[in-house]
Amino acid sequence: MKRNVTIKDIAKKLGIAPSTVSRALKGHPEINSNTIKRVKAKAKEMNYHPNLIARNFQRQKTNVIGVIVPEIRHQFFSGAISGIEEVAYQHGFSILVSQSNQNYEREQKNIDVMVSNQVAGLLISISETTMNKAPFERLVDRNVPFVFFDRAIENMDVGKVVADDFGGAYEAVEHLIKARYKKIFYIGGPRHLLITKERLRGYNAAMKDYNLPVSSDWIMFGGLDEEDGVKWFRKLMTRGILPEAIFAINDPVAIGLHMKIKQAGLRIPQDIALIGFSNNMITALVDPPLTTIEQSPSIIGAKAAKMLINQIENNQSHFDHTEVIETRLIIRQSS
Amino acid sequence: MKRNVTIKDIAKKLGIAPSTVSRALKGHPEINSNTIKRVKAKAKEMNYHPNLIARNFQRQKTNVIGVIVPEIRHQFFSGAISGIEEVAYQHGFSILVSQSNQNYEREQKNIDVMVSNQVAGLLISISETTMNKAPFERLVDRNVPFVFFDRAIENMDVGKVVADDFGGAYEAVEHLIKARYKKIFYIGGPRHLLITKERLRGYNAAMKDYNLPVSSDWIMFGGLDEEDGVKWFRKLMTRGILPEAIFAINDPVAIGLHMKIKQAGLRIPQDIALIGFSNNMITALVDPPLTTIEQSPSIIGAKAAKMLINQIENNQSHFDHTEVIETRLIIRQSS
DNA sequence: AATTAGATTGCAAACGTTTACGAAACTAAT
DNA sequence: ATTAGTTTCGTAAACGTTTGCAATCTAATT
Numbered sequence: 001m002k003r004n005v006t007i008k009d010i011a012k013k014l015g016i017a018p019s020t021v022s023r024a025l026k027g028h029p030e031i032n033s034n035t036i037k038r039v040k041a042k043a044k045e046m047n048y049h050p051n052l053i054a055r056n057f058q059r060q061k062t063n064v065i066g067v068i069v070p071e072i073r074h075q076f077f078s079g080a081i082s083g084i085e086e087v088a089y090q091h092g093f094s095i096l097v098s099q100s101n102q103n104y105e106r107e108q109k110n111i112d113v114m115v116s117n118q119v120a121g122l123l124i125s126i127s128e129t130t131m132n133k134a135p136f137e138r139l140v141d142r143n144v145p146f147v148f149f150d151r152a153i154e155n156m157d158v159g160k161v162v163a164d165d166f167g168g169a170y171e172a173v174e175h176l177i178k179a180r181y182k183k184i185f186y187i188g189g190p191r192h193l194l195i196t197k198e199r200l201r202g203y204n205a206a207m208k209d210y211n212l213p214v215s216s217d218w219i220m221f222g223g224l225d226e227e228d229g230v231k232w233f234r235k236l237m238t239r240g241i242l243p244e245a246i247f248a249i250n251d252p253v254a255i256g257l258h259m260k261i262k263q264a265g266l267r268i269p270q271d272i273a274l275i276g277f278s279n280n281m282i283t284a285l286v287d288p289p290l291t292t293i294e295q296s297p298s299i300i301g302a303k304a305a306k307m308l309i310n311q312i313e314n315n316q317s318h319f320d321h322t323e324v325i326e327t328r329l330i331i332r333q334s335s
Numbered sequence: 336m337k338r339n340v341t342i343k344d345i346a347k348k349l350g351i352a353p354s355t356v357s358r359a360l361k362g363h364p365e366i367n368s369n370t371i372k373r374v375k376a377k378a379k380e381m382n383y384h385p386n387l388i389a390r391n392f393q394r395q396k397t398n399v400i401g402v403i404v405p406e407i408r409h410q411f412f413s414g415a416i417s418g419i420e421e422v423a424y425q426h427g428f429s430i431l432v433s434q435s436n437q438n439y440e441r442e443q444k445n446i447d448v449m450v451s452n453q454v455a456g457l458l459i460s461i462s463e464t465t466m467n468k469a470p471f472e473r474l475v476d477r478n479v480p481f482v483f484f485d486r487a488i489e490n491m492d493v494g495k496v497v498a499d500d501f502g503g504a505y506e507a508v509e510h511l512i513k514a515r516y517k518k519i520f521y522i523g524g525p526r527h528l529l530i531t532k533e534r535l536r537g538y539n540a541a542m543k544d545y546n547l548p549v550s551s552d553w554i555m556f557g558g559l560d561e562e563d564g565v566k567w568f569r570k571l572m573t574r575g576i577l578p579e580a581i582f583a584i585n586d587p588v589a590i591g592l593h594m595k596i597k598q599a600g601l602r603i604p605q606d607i608a609l610i611g612f613s614n615n616m617i618t619a620l621v622d623p624p625l626t627t628i629e630q631s632p633s634i635i636g637a638k639a640a641k642m643l644i645n646q647i648e649n650n651q652s653h654f655d656h657t658e659v660i661e662t663r664l665i666i667r668q669s670s
Numbered sequence: 671a672a673t674t675a676g677a678t679t680g681c682a683a684a685c686g687t688t689t690a691c692g693a694a695a696c697t698a699a700t
Numbered sequence: 701a702t703t704a705g706t707t708t709c710g711t712a713a714a715c716g717t718t719t720g721c722a723a724t725c726t727a728a729t730t
Binding site for chain 3 (some may be wrong): 055059
């Protein structure tokens, strides 16, 4: 097994000390410019590559940022990861990526592995099932910088980058109201999720501002996937209370509803109007195209990465700052 | 700045040697089971976390796999990354992800950073602009295990996991032929890309096997994006030679064509039939839905990860083996 | 009581790099 | 020719962990 060439090897060949080589390689000012040249030439000749893990070990710090998401393949997250990678690259960081598959234990284990790997910081989007604040407080104690993006633990005074769920929801519902819908339902996600609560808050605020009554029957909580939309429509049908319009927690749920509504022979938006959340690609392509709310994943990712890198570079392991990324209502034919 | 607790700290507190602590922590058989208990208890009490970078440094090896893709956000690659992460996780590896944005220099720089980070191996899907074999041969020289997935350098005897481009293309064209189309065009990607060539080979083979003539006018090379499909249709119109059917290099190109064909007032599949490649989600949703070829991204990723891990664990830095993942023709209304 | 085998633990070096400190070599001024 | 100052380089320790080998201890055998 060939050994990699090290700084010592170069030093030996040149008859100088390893420390000189080390300094020369990074153009240290108090090394003779001639030796610098010789060293660099020799390094190239010998095909030297620095052993970053040795360097990081001695610095006790890496140039790696850990990224924790529920599921890599989901459009929002892959977009966010892309934005993160872009910013990280520009600042000389690499990214370590893992997915929790919405499993709390796995999420925590992944975080642990990353911290043990001495990542410079973490970007975390928590899983659906994560409610426990304690492990994140432990991260704060251990001085591991991190910022939440998209999905955050509530009531923690740390960095966060989130979409403007409240504003987006408000705008969507307002749009429905102005289109003369009155009986507007809110189909939310899991009760404890911040996005569920925030979007509900937006819904309620809009309804209230326009003096529209809201029945508690109109508000429901469930899952985040297409099948959940399907289930909800079935339940609505058996319950026999049909809305004039539905504001759904996200696009998959809206798409599930969309399919079922059409299958039931109802027209969108004449019988039931529909709005989703996220501007997944699919929403532009269904018939009729779905009105939805754009929240740019790569921008959220990029901003979160910037915030984290800022913390890292200023040695502030944490500071309480929430950045809210504006959403944009995209009006299509479903409303 | 709080220092992390180390093995030495535990040793000191317990009045034993660091080496004993190290061994105890991993349940070494020749350590008294009683000391093991004491050590483990103390470690938990002191909130000890192993410093993986120190361990990896001393082993001169990490449990990290580097993943290089052209663009993270593209559905195929995010799916592949997800499959990779899954397998990696099961084998105790983490993944370092970077994107080249189809830029050769950036790709190479990323590879370099990862190698310097002493990754255990690399999973590489090369960028569109990568044609140079040399840097990969250098990786072989340096004993860095890697396997290509999806997009590989040609004529290199290393591990590869690719979709069955030939078979998929053959099946697609055969399907068109059986549906009585004769004047079938092939709209390819960049000329040098392996997928372009392989799919063309499938096209030619099918045409030949069914004794259909092929004009060189019917075969064209270009880009991989939607806009390229758009451009091609314009060119076809100005050239005035219209196909009965088109087999496009991938879904985006097919979708571009799809849009333009409809805008031109032509009917799909009556006037022009159309087949794409990849089974992007969008293909199921356009009207009419697009016939396409499924190549499961997560399976390709997972297989590539398994192959790489196998190489890593057997200390075979390279072996020449190509795994071809079967494709599946998904027949929809566009053909 | 002396020897030995086996079980358990400690010593010390090593992995490649960085860096504080000091030594040497050179320059220029006296 | 001496000194002071400057430039350039070398020495050695450190980062946290693992591991080959030596050392100690226990208990069993002679």
